[in-house]
Amino acid sequence: MEGSIALKGSTRLITEFFEYSISTILYQRGVYPEEDFSKVKKYDITLMKTVDDELKTYIRKILIQVHNWVLGGKCHKLVICIIDKDDGSVTERWAFDIVRLAARTEADGQEGAVSTSEQSVEETRKQIRALIRQITASVTFLPELSNEGNYTFNVLAYTDAYTNVPMEWGDSDSKEIEGGEVVQFKNFSTNDHKVSAEVSYRF
Amino acid sequence: MKRSAFEPLEGEKENAVALVGGRSLARVVALRAAAPRELGAMREQFESRLASLDFEGDPLAVFLEYIAWIKDAVVQGGMSRASGLLEVTERCLMYCQGEERYGNDERYVRLWLEYAWTFCGDDADRRDVYVFMFRNGIGSQVAAYYDQFSKWLYAMGKTEECLQLLRTAQARRVQPENLIVRRLGQLAQSTSSDVDGTAMAQYFSESNPPTILSRRRDLLQQEHRERQLQSQSGSTRTSSSGIFRDDDDDDDTNDETTPHKGWSFLRSKRQRDKENRALPQGVIERGMNLGTLDTLDNTVSTAGKTKMAIFHDSLGRSDPVYTTLPSCDDKSEKIDCNFALVYDQDEEYSIEMILAVSRGLLAAGYCHKRRRLKPAARPVRMHT
Numbered sequence: 162m163e164g165s166i167a168l169k170g171s172t173r174l175i176t177e178f179f180e181y182s183i184s185t186i187l188y189q190r191g192v193y194p195e196e197d198f199s200k201v202k203k204y205d206i207t208l209m210k211t212v213d214d215e216l217k218t219y220i221r222k223i224l225i226q227v228h229n230w231v232l233g234g235k236c237h238k239l240v241i242c243i244i245d246k247d248d249g250s251v252t253e254r255w256a257f258d259i260v261r262l263a264a265r266t267e268a269d270g271q272e273g274a275v276s277t278s279e280q281s282v283e284e285t286r287k288q289i290r291a292l293i294r295q296i297t298a299s300v301t302f303l304p305e306l307s308n309e310g311n312y313t314f315n316v317l318a319y320t321d322a323y324t325n326v327p328m329e330w331g332d333s334d335s336k337e338i339e340g341g342e343v344v345q346f347k348n349f350s351t352n353d354h355k356v357s358a359e360v361s362y363r364f
Numbered sequence: 365m366k367r368s369a370f371e372p373l374e375g376e377k378e379n380a381v382a383l384v385g386g387r388s389l390a391r392v393v394a395l396r397a398a399a400p401r402e403l404g405a406m407r408e409q410f411e412s413r414l415a416s417l418d419f420e421g422d423p424l425a426v427f428l429e430y431i432a433w434i435k436d437a438v439v440q441g442g443m444s445r446a447s448g449l450l451e452v453t454e455r456c457l458m459y460c461q462g463e464e465r466y467g468n469d470e471r472y473v474r475l476w477l478e479y480a481w482t483f484c485g486d487d488a489d490r491r492d493v494y495v496f497m498f499r500n501g502i503g504s505q506v507a508a509y510y511d512q513f514s515k516w517l518y519a520m521g522k523t524e525e526c527l528q529l530l531r532t533a534q535a536r537r538v539q540p541e542n543l544i545v546r547r548l549g550q551l552a553q554s555t556s557s558d559v560d561g562t563a564m565a566q567y568f569s570e571s572n573p574p575t576i577l578s579r580r581r582d583l584l585q586q587e588h589r590e591r592q593l594q595s596q597s598g599s600t601r602t603s604s605s606g607i608f609r610d611d612d613d614d615d616d617t618n619d620e621t622t623p624h625k626g627w628s629f630l631r632s633k634r635q636r637d638k639e640n641r642a643l644p645q646g647v648i649e650r651g652m653n654l655g656t657l658d659t660l661d662n663t664v665s666t667a668g669k670t671k672m673a674i675f676h677d678s679l680g681r682s683d684p685v686y687t688t689l690p691s692c693d694d695k696s697e698k699i700d701c702n703f704a705l706v707y708d709q710d711e712e713y714s715i716e717m718i719l720a721v722s723r724g725l726l727a728a729g730y731c732h733k734r735r736r737l738k739p740a741a742r743p744v745r746m747h748t
Binding site: 304308347 | 392542550
């Protein structure tokens with residue numbers, strides 16, 4: 162079916178979503194200064210994308226690895242933690258669950274393969290748009306990060322126990338926020354994956 | 365850990381107001397599900413708790429609980445009068461003011477900062493609140509106060525004052541110290557000027573007196589603004605007529621530009637925002653051209669006082685009365701003669717009779733009818 166998404170396309174779409182959502186979160190939470198971002202049109206909305214080369218390289222490096230893991234069905238959760246540099250405490254925890262849908266046709270994983278599902282690329286983009294809008298609107302309940310300019314972020318990838326992990330990646334605890342509150346956002350799905358988002362915070 | 369979905373707030377996400385301290389979405393969702401009568405009952409409960417407050421306990425905690433409840437109940441923000449957020453916040457700030465234990469209580473200081481940030485619409489108002497806090501020692505040991513105030517000063521282009529404020533915080537060893545050190549480091553990068561220690565003193569003192577060299581501050585500022593506008597547009601601006609302002613609660617006429625009386629009391633936002641208040645635009649600074657100085661005496665009313673007469677030549681003399689007569693050569697003649705005196709209705713008087721009447725020697729009714737004289741007594745050609 163024309164426009165439907167195969168596994169590789171689905172994975173690419175998810176990775177791309179992570180790239181834009183990480184940039185959006187870092188921008189709107191003020192983790193990096195405003196001048197490190199520029200406006201881009203994506204999913205029919207205006208988003209902020211980092212223009213800082215160092216940050217771009219760092220995010221790209223992470224996402225290339227995450228892409229491979231998602232493609233191989235090895236990664237089922239990606240977490241972005243905003244951390245206070247002063248005491249290392251986790252201020253916010255953005256979690257994206259990746260659920261692999263039921264096994265697809267044998268053409269899965271082959272470039273150019275098409276799926277028989279009804280889920281179109283346009284429908285997925287629409288769902289992503291709605292999700293990013295909710296992420297943007299989260300400032301209505303999230304507290305202002307008062308220690309401006311003194312935050313950093315960590316990316317955690319939840320993988321299977323036997324997954325090959327590059328040297329740059331290390332083991333970590335889940336960095337949960339004790340006594341915080343969790344808000345569940347909308348989700349989006351492709352033919353092969355379903356991605357949902359939530360944020361934990363303390364106010 | 366509480367879990368909630370963003371979905372119930374989906375329709376309100378464009379209107380919901382962000383809060384500095386954030387809010388519990390779970391509580392917001394629960395309150396949105398409550399009936400208006402239930403919300404009214406909850407509000408009354410808070411009010412009754414406030415009515416029975418005493419200083420033995422922690423009145424600030426009760427107020428803060430009430431404020432948090434309003435924020436959750438009215439996600440559109442507390443700017444609407446119906447929410448009551450502004451009133452409750454001001455009640456809390458005023459109730460706890462002067463209580464030594466709250467002066468550097470982070471909860472109380474943060475409420476002040478939130479008040480300045482949320483409810484003070486213009487920079488002058490916000491500045492007055494920060495200065496009020498400074499002068500009353502509110503938050504003098506809380507880093508958040510210095511942080512927010514210095515950020516505002518920096519945004520206003522007051523880099524020097526900002527630097528001095530942070531140095532004051534450093535000297536007072538406010539906690540957390542590293543926040544102040546970091547802000548100083550950031551500022552040091554943006555400024556290379558040596559601070560002489562007078563800028564901040566001047567900044568705070570200038571906001572204090574309502575008069576400068578016996579002139580009212582708002583008048584000076586208004587003149588300065590008008591001069592700026594004139595120089596920009598090249599045309600003379602005329603000031604519009606003033607609108608009556610009922611100042612029944614403020615008999616201090618010199619206090620119009622400050623929201624306080626002697627910096628010990630902050631007037632409520634609604635009183636400060638009354639119509640037709642002359643808002644100061646910017647600060648009067650060194651080198652600013654304020655024009656000629658009028659003394660305060662010039663601004664007060666002179667009603668009831670008799671003015672001293674000034675001598676001039678025409679004093680006591682009446683101006684000549686001219687009469688214009690048509691001439692045969694189509695050129696009119698202007699005659700220096702008051703014919704109304706000569707021809708009293710149907711009567712005609714000679715000059716001698718007029719003099720006699722004016723001296724009381726001849727009764728007006730004495731004159732009998734005479735033939736009306738045509739020419740004037742002394743025709744004088746003035747100009748054609």
